[in-house]
Amino acid sequence: MEDKLLVLRCKRGSTEALGRIYEKYKTDMLVLAMALLNDKSAAEDVMHDVFLSFVMNIEKFSLTGSLKSYLLTCLANRARNLNKAKHRQSVDMDPAGAVSHGSDEPLQAIMCNEQLQHLSNAMAELSYEKREVIMLHFQAGMAFRTIGKSLGVSANTAKSRYRYGLDKLRSIFENEVKNGTSRKN
């Protein structure tokens, strides 16, 4: 109910309501953006684009489900487009650079805690398609059928990306443990 009222107030031009929505879902969106892009600057850009697009379409917008899911899906879509654009650039310039070039940038205006940094680094090891499915499933709580629909693939494809992604994460985490153990030794 609160979200519906906030959306209604935004339709009337309330910047206060927009601020409330932002504060309410900022962390969820930043976590998703960082997990998908592993780049603070890019995360800020997609957040900006999502909110701008949200208010640009606010007059026709009708909230039927959860506002959180809606915003996270929009963010994932934006992040995918950004990732594609970056990928195209990196193919021309530096094939190894891919996406995760920005995590060490000096920009400290977004401060991630240790867990988010860990999550974001682990996710960066996966292909974009796999991290997207894993994050939308875990963080936005979306079913595979819904994820598949939003990505334009079947539910089975979404599910198999999820499974392969988890397999890869298992080996990443196991390596981390091994490396941590060997370092101790």
Next chain:
Amino acid sequence: MEPAEKIKELINKSDAKTAAEVDNRILAGAREHLEKLREKNLTAGGAGIRRMIVKSPVVRLAAAAVIGIAALIGIHQITAPGIAWADVAERFRSVPYFNATIYVKEGALKEPKQFEIWMGPGGRARMRIGRQVVFGQGGQVLKAFDISRRIEVQPDMQAVELLDMLGNMEEYSLETVIRSISGGNLVDVTPLVNADAVISEDMVVFDAFTDEHFEWLRVYALRESRLPVGIRMWDPQKGKSVDVFINYFKEQPDVFFDAKTFSTKLADLSCTDADLAYMFLKDPGGQSITAKDLLERESSSEGRDGK
């Protein structure tokens, strides 16, 4: 730990903080667009459909409701050709005394809080809030008394705020009304006639809406005299409401607004709390207001009978 569990745990424990400059950068474009949308909405309202923004704190609601009386007196005037806002201000100043009894309910299940306020010429005001009687002038509190403890006290903060907000009424103007109602945020006000809400031809009903919030204000006025007799403000989100009953006086004795004279009565043990709460108040219809009035009336009629 399975990777799914590990990821869940990492997501749950993940946190990110942003500097204010980042928040501003992220929302900059969106805010700008909303501002434009708000402007568009206001313009789309049309020349005769101007709206007001009402902020929500209780005192502001109460003040807004009282000031709404002034706004309404103006509304009828402004619809007549050739009458300017200066005339509206003059009309309001021509109402010598009024009393507003305000009930503020902060939520659907909350008990209402009652304020009583009397306004007179020269910005003089007297208020009863809880156990306090508060005297003011030009928006400033002069004295406050606890009638139950019979001592001078620090004024109730809500009384201070309310009097402060009503302080500009001596120099009443449309701008003052709007500033007071919107907390300085707007602009323009003209409630619209809501014919559906009228239950009698003797009465006319006006509605005003808020732009950003959901509160609405309804003013009940007499059709002939155009004087408002009741105001209701309502917040549909929480069932918050303000109800105002309005009464007019041709005159009140000066002593009614005199804090010094009032203070001399505190030590008078023959005065009840009710006597003190309404000390020196004269009912325009000649009815008794306090027990003292009753006794005085009784003794004077006995005197007449004795003659």
